[in-house]
Structures are given as structure tokens and as C-alpha cells.
Amino acid sequence: MAIPGRSRPATAAFYAAVAVIVVYTVFPFYWAVNSSLQTPQELFDVTWFPFSFSFGNYAHVFDGQPFGRNILNSVFVAVLTVGISLALSLTAAHALARVRFRGRGLLLLAILSVSMFPQVAVLGGMYELIRSLGLYNSLYGLVLSYMIFTLPFTVWVLTTFLRELPRELEDAAIMDGAGPWTTLTRVFLPLMGPALVTTGLLAFIAAWNEFLFALTFTLSDSQRTVPVAIANFSGASQFELPWGNIMAASVIVTVPLIVLVLVFQRRIVSGLTAGAVKG
């Protein structure tokens, strides 16, 4: 099937390029699935397809370690982070987008610059903060620390989105007797679905996959989130890396993300392009 207006060789080259990109992006995940379905013995050979379909690795992940608990921890932390981030950034965005006040531009820049620091740079200070709040080795400590990278992003995206909503809509709400809170929750919020889904999902993924803070601010196995738990998997001996288990656990924690993205697929696209064109 040739693309209209293009020669056959050009079309072939196009699809070849597409194939390269697909392989490049999908292969690492395929390799994880592939490895997770092989027995430890098979792992020593390079096999491109898991002929044995051994689910032993998956069962083994939950043996002798609180991996189920770790998943619940991750869900708890990510959901709470997303919820608080969206609630805070929605109200902040309303002020930043709709209220004229002195220093608004400066504030927006400050919020953006916070997100530019590498995590390591704030690790020490954040550790002191969390300890003094008594949140060390607590999931709430993780939620607090994760907001340092989710908030700048969600505030910025929602501010931009709110700015795009027509001024007259707000005027109409004011004429109808709505205060700022009613305008935000009953007029703007229902129109912001795509933006909320997109930013919420990206914040969720960031919190779900976060490693450094989770490693530093938790101590006991029962408080660990999934990325740290996977990194701490140990084999039968000190010299064995339980590769199959690690891959199985990785697949287990990646699948929910993929499902989420697929469920919200259409809304994400409209959210990412919101404001690009009018309407």
C-alpha cells in the first residue's frame, strides 16, 4: 500500500523507519516479558521466545518478601500524591491564571525553577525536613517529597490550560452570581478533564517509578515502594542475581501503567494538544 503522492521506495523506507522505531521502543519491554517467563536455567542462553512459559518467577516474587504490600504502598503513595497535587495545583492555577497580582510572573518562574534541581541536590535538605516532621520511614514522607517534582509540572500545565479558557465564560459565571470557588469547581473544572487526566497520569507515573527518595526515606521492607523493593531482591546466594524475579516484578508493576494509559488514551491526546489550536 503506497502512501498517496509518494513513490514505492519512499514508502518502503518510511515503513522501515517505523519498524526501527517500534523495535527500539518496544524491545526492552519485550525482553523483560521474555526473561520473566523463562526458568533460571534458560536465562543463561539467549532465547528470543520463552518456549517454556514458566510462571515460576511470578509466583516466586511474592514468596518470602512483602511484595504485595510493596505494590499497595506504591498505589497508596502514587494515588495520594496525584490527588493532593491536583487539588493544590488546581487552586494555585486558578490564582495564577485568573487573578492579576504583583509578582505573578516571578512566582511562576520560581515554581518552574524548583523543578530544575536534580533530585540529589535536594536529597539532604529533604531528609532533614522529613525527619523533623517525624515522617521518616513513612509513606506520607514519600508523598510529601514527591510533590516537589509533581507540583511544578501540574501547576504549570493547569495554569496554561486555565488561561486558554475564555474570559467571557468567567464573566458569565460572575453575572450568574458565582464566586471564584463556584466558578472554578462548577464551570472550569468540568472543562478541564483532559488536562487533569494528562497531568494526573504523568504525576502518577513519576511517583510510581520514583527510586531515589523512596530508597532514602524508607527503612523497613514493609514501607518500601515497588522500585526499591525490586532493587533489593536477593537470590539464593550473595552471588546470584535473581534476574527472572526482577523481570517478573517489573512486568507486574508496568502493566497497570499501560492499562491506565490505554484507558485514558483519547483524553491524553486531547489534553496534550489542548490550547495548541482554538476550539
Place this chain on the structure above:
Amino acid sequence: MAGIVFDRVSKRFGTAEVIRNVDLDIAPGSFTVFVGPSGCGKSTLLRLIAGLEDITAGTLLIEGCPVNDVAPAKRGVAMVFQSYALYPHMSVYQNMAFGLSLAKTDRRETDRRVREAARILQMDHLLERKPKDLSGGQRQRVAIGRAITREPKVFLFDEPLSNLDAALRVQMRLEIAKLHRALGATMVYVTHDQVEAMTLAEQIVVLNAGAVEQVGAPLELYHRPQNRFVAGFIGSPQMNFLPGTLAAAGADGVAVALAGLASPVPAAVAPDGQAAGAAVSLGIRPEHIVVGDGVAAAGPHGRIALVERLGSDTLLHVATQAGHLVVAAGAATKARVGDTIRLGLPADACHVFAADGRALARRGATEA
């Protein structure tokens, strides 16, 4: 019904003064139209009434009460926006009921008012639709319906028809006029469209650079503009202006000497203190210039530079010795580009403006 009074109202945005010392009286139950060029402050004036902008100085009274510090929703006014500003996620019914539900109006009363508004605007069948499923005209109707349900004392319209196509605009114009008769409420309407202003208004307010130039009935503005700005703004095509000097000034009229004309052109206006020799401009509307054989040889003449045939009328652009003139010559004219044409300027159709733009009072100009 409520009257609106502006008492020396000013509005500044930062250092820019967009409304300067406006004094204005809007009678209860009247239909008032604000017109003016873009940026003249007409929309800002409307938003001051609505309460969407704060008043910098002066007092605004609605029904005799100062409302400078009264919240928009408590002023008893409703506004129809240019972009309609319907809530996209709500049905037509919800759009119209939103204000009432915020005001905690009884559910049955809300329902009655929404259905009544829908009946008046003949959109009963649209109540369950979302705005995106409506045509432009229907959206406009919903926006008006949303205003009606609040049963306001004052309706404000901010260029409500400018997003509609020409045919629909005429139809909605008639409906708004009908609505005004039916409801009897005070209506204030902003437009840049002269036809809308002339046909809808009982009173037109001409604004320029944040100040009121003239207030009056449509035909009064047409026949007796108080200054050159109003004369040029009201009427389409625009009034012609020719520079000249006052050759004679007497109690029964003046005469204006124009460049290239042997004898001064008489005009039926009072001298108003202007003496012979003063620089003035002579104004005459295209539709009042006389074309044809009966015209005295003393009038201006010139070559036709351009002919615009509008069907109902024909506009001739004539380069005369006294200056460029646009002439409405009637649909039947055979005039063509390049023809030389002789024009007559009837004394009782001439306006004369002093150097500062002020109009000299016309004598015996009819109102009709």
C-alpha cells in the same frame, strides 16, 4: 424597570483613562445603544454597568441607588456576551437555570422561568441539547434566554449579533426589538453596526475616546449632529467634508467659500458667533447631493473616479475642484467612470462645522 444614571464616572486601567467623566441618563424601560469606533470605551461602559469592572471615580446609580460597590449578581442586571459564553458542559436547560440555582431559587420556580424563557424564544425543543449541538443563532437565543430567566431590571448586550451571518443578524435584531416590547425592561446595547443602532435604539450614545460625544434619538443624530465626529460616524456612506472659509454670516444663514468655486455655497445654519473669514468645513451627506441637469452651474463639478453599484443605490466617487465627494446617485443612474458630472449642494442639507469640530446649529432641519 430601572433607570441608570452615570454621574461623572471615570475608569482607568493603570494610567490609561478609558472612560472620562461620563454623565449619562438612561430612562427606565428605554432601549439605549452605545456606538463608537473600536477602543472608544463602549464595551467598558457596559461592563461598568454590569459590575465586571470597578469604577475609578464617580457614581453609578441603578434605580436611584449607588451600585459602585454592589456585586454584579446583586445589581438586577443580566448580560448577553458577544461569544455567547455558554457553559459548554451544561445542557441548554442547565445553562439557563445555573444562575437561579446559585441564587437558591425554588426548583419549581426555576423550572417555570426556564420554560417561560424557552417559550418566549421558541426553543422549547432545544432544552436538553448541549451548546455544541446548536447553531450560532440558537446559541445566541440560549444566551438571551439565560438573561431572561433571571428576570433582570436591566439587560446588557455586548455586540450580541456580530458573530452571526447577515441574514440571521437581521432576524435576531427584530427578535430583540420584539423582546424589548414584550418585557418592557431597560436595555443597553453595544454595537459598532450603525444599522443595528439606528433600528433598535430609542436613544443612541455616541462615544469617542472614552467620552460621550452626543446623546439623542437616532434621527436627531442623523439630522442634527452636534459635532464633526458624530456627523461622520452616523450615516452610511459617510458624510462628505469639504474645507472652506466662512464668506458671509447672517441671521438667515451663512455662505461657505470652497476652493475652486466662483461663488460661496449657502448653508441654512446659524452663524453661532462665527464671523466671516473663519475656517470651517462644509458637511453634506452623499444622499443629499443633487445630480443632474437642473443643477446650477455654480456648483462643484468633476470627473467620476469610481462607481459602486449596490443594487438599491449607486455611489459615485467624484473628484471635484473643491475636493473629493461621494454621491448617492440612485440605482437608475447611467453615470460611468470618466464622465464629468455637475453637483448641487442644497442649502438646507448642508452642515457647517467650526474649526474645533462643533456644528453650527441648523435652521429648520426636519426630524423626519
